Amino acid sequence: MAIRLLVVDDHEMVRRGLAVLLAGSDIEIVAEAGTGKEALRLAEKHRPDVILLDVRLPDGDGLLTLEKLRSKVPESRVIMLSTYDNPTYMARAVALGAADYVLKGNSREDIIATIKAVAAGE
Numbered sequence: 586m587a588i589r590l591l592v593v594d595d596h597e598m599v600r601r602g603l604a605v606l607l608a609g610s611d612i613e614i615v616a617e618a619g620t621g622k623e624a625l626r627l628a629e630k631h632r633p634d635v636i637l638l639d640v641r642l643p644d645g646d647g648l649l650t651l652e653k654l655r656s657k658v659p660e661s662r663v664i665m666l667s668t669y670d671n672p673t674y675m676a677r678a679v680a681l682g683a684a685d686y687v688l689k690g691n692s693r694e695d696i697i698a699t700i701k702a703v704a705a706g707e
Contacts, residue, residue: 587612588635588700590607590613590633590637590700591616591624591635591636592614592618592650594637596619596639598681599639603696606696613694616631616633619642624636624638624654628657629658632658633658634661635664635700635704637663637702648678651683664683667688667689684703685702
């Protein structure tokens with residue numbers, strides 16, 4: 586059974602790139618969002634297994650969206666997605682309930698492995 590994924594990033598090019606990267610894997614993108622507000626609505630509608638959430642969104646900090654997602658869809662596991670390798674931010678994200686933190690520059694294999702591990706509860 587495919588892992589159901591919600592991708593949240595304000596850059597359409599990043600969302601489209603992730604769709605290409607994940608093609609042919611057993612990960613299905615069920616929805617895409619460009620804002621935190623849209624992410625909350627789509628997460629409640631689709632109940633994805635995993636949410637890939639950018640740390641910076643046009644309508645607020647990704648950590649605030651993370652907190653709201655954890656409250657609204659606690660069964661969905663959240664992976665923070667970032668360009669920045671910031672240990673303080675990573676620690677804050679994990680403290681707020683993020684299951685993992687992945688960099689946009691990671692390889693296809695690393696991103697897929699992270700999504701699969703998080704979906705499996707690891």
